[in-house]
Amino acid sequence: MQARFRKEPGFLFLIFTIMNSEEPKKLRLAIQKSGRLNEDSIQLIKECGIHFNGRMDKLKSEAANFPIEILYLRDDDIPGYVSDGVADIGIVGDNVVEEKEKIVERIEYLGFAKCRLSIAVPKAMDSFQPADLNGYNIATSYPKITRRYLENNGIQANIHEISGSVEIAPSIGLAGAICDIVSSGSTLMTNGLKEVFTIYKSEAVLIGGEGLSNEKKLILQDLLFRIRAVNKAKNNKYIMLNAPNSKLDKICSILPGMKSPSILPLADSGWSSVHSVVQEDNFWAIIESLKEQGAQGILVLPIEKMIL
Ligand code: PRP
Numbered sequence: 167m168q169a170r171f172r173k174e175p176g177f178l179f180l181i182f183t184i185m186n187s188e189e190p191k192k193l194r195l196a197i198q199k200s201g202r203l204n205e206d207s208i209q210l211i212k213e214c215g216i217h218f219n220g221r222m223d224k225l226k227s228e229a230a231n232f233p234i235e236i237l238y239l240r241d242d243d244i245p246g247y248v249s250d251g252v253a254d255i256g257i258v259g260d261n262v263v264e265e266k267e268k269i270v271e272r273i274e275y276l277g278f279a280k281c282r283l284s285i286a287v288p289k290a291m292d293s294f295q296p297a298d299l300n301g302y303n304i305a306t307s308y309p310k311i312t313r314r315y316l317e318n319n320g321i322q323a324n325i326h327e328i329s330g331s332v333e334i335a336p337s338i339g340l341a342g343a344i345c346d347i348v349s350s351g352s353t354l355m356t357n358g359l360k361e362v363f364t365i366y367k368s369e370a371v372l373i374g375g376e377g378l379s380n381e382k383k384l385i386l387q388d389l390l391f392r393i394r395a396v397n398k399a400k401n402n403k404y405i406m407l408n409a410p411n412s413k414l415d416k417i418c419s420i421l422p423g424m425k426s427p428s429i430l431p432l433a434d435s436g437w438s439s440v441h442s443v444v445q446e447d448n449f450w451a452i453i454e455s456l457k458e459q460g461a462q463g464i465l466v467l468p469i470e471k472m473i474l
Pocket residue numbers: 201202241242307330332346347348349350351352353354
């Protein structure tokens with residue numbers, strides 16, 4: 167813990183206050199201060215109906231209408247702070263949780279900040295297989311995950327741990343390959359590198375530490391209920407369509423909905439309006455089948471929250 171305090175100078179006073187204050191009734195959530203997860207983490211909390219000031223220059227903010235405090239931290243430090251109990255829960259990339267090997271529970275995968283930890287080599291190289299890494303120097307900020315991959319695949323290579331700007335390692339002659347996070351791929355491209363294979367897939371995850379008070383467990387349950395309602399809504403769409411009555415059975419079997427579709431008669435006799443919910447995953451296939459069954463005037467709307 168000492169080492170991390172030194173890395174976060176402005177944070178020392180805050181930690182001191184937290185550790186010396188009486189057991190607070192608010193749940194402390196750590197999110198990334200700046201970087202790939204920051205905006206989506208803030209947006210998720212706001213979509214849960216929790217109002218707070220998300221200014222980047224702050225170390226901490228309190229929600230106005232929910233018993234939660236938000237701490238802004240470097241993502242690499244979040245698993246440690248959660249396992250030490252400085253924060254009760256955190257939102258962080260699964261890749262960081264895996265690398266840090268701190269004792270935390272992965273409570274809920276959140277579906278954003280999807281990325282992969284991949285091996286990349288200079289663009290000019292021909293086809294590159296895992297076995298080609300034998301004898302290579304690999305620069306990475308993820309030495310543990312990389313080492314595990316190499317061991318599991320019987321590859322003998324040297325790992326150079328560096329804490330940032332891994333993508334410049336090949337051009338300065340530090341390593342022949344890198345193992346780094348790839349999201350859009352633009353960092354690799356601008357540095358003349360290409361992704362050759364993936365060793366770990368990641369997305370944002372809500373993590374929690376051990377030993378939460380019963381009071382905080384209840385707050386967490388409430389928060390989780392909201393997060394699930396928000397994320398479920400994102401994966402589903404509300405659908406309305408008109409269908410000839412003779413085709414209603416077929417159309418209802420394509421559209422199971424939450425319980426069963428709602429059917430309302432139209433003024434035009436022999437026709438009904440059908441309302442239901444469809445999943446984003448197989449959305450276009452479902453629309454195709456509905457059209458084949460004679461559905462018309464299909465309207466699709468986003469859902470804000472979904473509570474089952
Ligand atoms: C990763 C990685 C690259 C960038 C790749 O950093 O180190 O810099 O994202 O993204 P791209 O494929 O969209 O260009 P990360 O956001 O994890 O930041 P950090 O290592 O500084 O925490």
